[in-house]
Structure formats: structure tokens, C-alpha cells
Amino acid sequence: MSYFYGPVPSRRLGFSLGVDIVPKKLCTFDCVYCQIGRTTKKSTRRISYVDFNVLERELRDIIRKSPKIDYITISGSGEPTLHKDLDKIILTIKRITRGKLPVCVITNSSLLYREDVRNELKGADLIIPSLDAATSKTFKMINRAQKGIGLKHIIDGLIKLRREFKGKIWLEIMLLGGINDTLREAEKFKGLIKKLKPDKVQLNLPVRPPAAAVALPSSSRVNEIKKILDGNIEIVASSLKARRSKLIQSTECQILNFLKRRPAHLDDLKESLGLNSYETMKSLKKLVKNNKIKAYIYRKKKYFVTHD
Ligand code: SF4
Numbered sequence: 001m002s003y004f005y006g007p008v009p010s011r012r013l014g015f016s017l018g019v020d021i022v023p024k025k026l027c028t029f030d031c032v033y034c035q036i037g038r039t040t041k042k043s044t045r046r047i048s049y050v051d052f053n054v055l056e057r058e059l060r061d062i063i064r065k066s067p068k069i070d071y072i073t074i075s076g077s078g079e080p081t082l083h084k085d086l087d088k089i090i091l092t093i094k095r096i097t098r099g100k101l102p103v104c105v106i107t108n109s110s111l112l113y114r115e116d117v118r119n120e121l122k123g124a125d126l127i128i129p130s131l132d133a134a135t136s137k138t139f140k141m142i143n144r145a146q147k148g149i150g151l152k153h154i155i156d157g158l159i160k161l162r163r164e165f166k167g168k169i170w171l172e173i174m175l176l177g178g179i180n181d182t183l184r185e186a187e188k189f190k191g192l193i194k195k196l197k198p199d200k201v202q203l204n205l206p207v208r209p210p211a212a213a214v215a216l217p218s219s220s221r222v223n224e225i226k227k228i229l230d231g232n233i234e235i236v237a238s239s240l241k242a243r244r245s246k247l248i249q250s251t252e253c254q255i256l257n258f259l260k261r262r263p264a265h266l267d268d269l270k271e272s273l274g275l276n277s278y279e280t281m282k283s284l285k286k287l288v289k290n291n292k293i294k295a296y297i298y299r300k301k302k303y304f305v306t307h308d
Contacts, residue, residue: 022083036261080106124167127161266284269284
């Protein structure tokens, strides 16, 4: 499987070329809202997984085809900071792109309290760390972290990151109905945000099929929370604007690559991969028929996912 996917139109990053550097699904958390599925290996041990020669070759190929790319985003099938030598990956990307493309790292913040991890992230341009809980109780309910990782580690890491990191930090909060969407929690988030000083806060919603049943907060509650938090707060829209991306793989390959990372419905695939209904439906039917993917219904929508 390739280390890269996309570029796909991202709700937050324009056209984002994804880099997937850890095996599915290795994470320090097992979040109730995770769209990749249950964590099969929960760990805090950092290992180097990437073959740098392959990574370089693949990235050169993609860049040569010159698709529109706004960000190169390190995230993928688990927690990317579990990859040792992240700095080398960032440096390799910067070298191949001659520093012309900004690098973003999406992290669950669990290992930011470690100095080695923060040092390895220094070459990134943007970090999107998560903070889903303002109390230990909700942290336990939502993130189901590996033993030894508590909310205090997350907060400590985020404070240190802000102090040391020169790039932009967009803090992401996933709002879950009935868990962390109370006004009391929002007040606590407000206090934390003051300490963490992110450039922007993004309120996200579990709009894709999650690992466990989670509820969407009402839009009035989301707006109330936004008001309480005050400042540079953005609600991440639930739907992507359709934008065509240049196709760099065959349609089926693209769909399969996309579904290996997360489930998606027809519109999601069309918009993310820049395909039309006819070609997407045709490829989905073929992939289902060949038993490469399966379909299921979630919240009255038909989703597709790979078997593994
Ligand atoms: S949502 Fe992110 S942090 Fe949470 S389990 Fe999934 S991959 Fe890990």
C-alpha cells in the first residue's frame, strides 16, 4: 500500500495530500468516535515504520504529476507521533518539494508531553492537535487512552508545544452529544484554551460512521459552545464543497485507497476524489461484486468500507 493518498479536498486544508505512516490501526487511544475502527494495537512505543526510499520515490512521482496540493498532511491510520524519526519524514518532504508545500501534522496530542516528539515536530508548518475533553471523566469516556496517559499529559504537552513551536496550531475539539457538549464542559474548555493559546480552535462533529455509537450534538448547542469559547473558533462544516481533483490513480484504486482509511458514502467519495456519480457508482458496484469492499447502512445512508 502506498504511503500517500489523494490529494483530496479537505474541509480544513484545501487540497491535502495525505501521508499514512503507521500501520492500521496503531494508536495511543481508542476513541469512541474513531472513523477508522477499533484500535487493534494500543501502544505508546515509538517505532520507525517507513521505508524512506519508497516514500521518496512515491512522493517524487506524485509531485512530477503536479496535482494541486495545498498541504501535505501527516495523519492516516493511527497516531502519527508513534512513528519515530518524524523529523526525518518532514525533512524528506521539504527536500523533495523544495520547501514549497506546507506540512501539517494531525495528532491526538497524547505524546506531546515528550520532548523528543515535540522536537521532531519542529519542522512542520501547522499542527492540528486534538483536545476532546476538559475533565478526566470525559477524557476516559471519549479517548480510552493507553495506560499511563491521562488528561494532564495532554494539557502539559499542548502548553509546552505552544511555547516551543513556531508554526501554527489549530486545536481540534470533537463534540459528542451527551458527553462533552455540556455548557459546564464548555466553560472548562474555555479556561484551557486560554492557557493553550492556539491560533484557532476548530469544533468538529462525528459526521462519519464511528467505532462506537455516538450522538451528534444539536446545532443550537454547538453554537452556544462556540459563543462560550469566544475568540477564533470555527465549526468544521459537515459537508465538503465539491471540487474536482486531478486523478492520479485509476478510479477503483483511488476508491479502494480511500476506503482503506475510513468508511465513506457515495457523496463523500465523489466530493473527496473529484469523481462523477456515474463513474463512482460503477466502480463501487464492481468493487462490491469482486468482494473488495462491503456496503452497510448508517443513519439512513449507504456507506462503503473495506473488509479489513
Ligand atoms: S480518532 Fe485518532 S486518536 Fe482516536 S483512536 Fe482514532 S486514530 Fe486514534
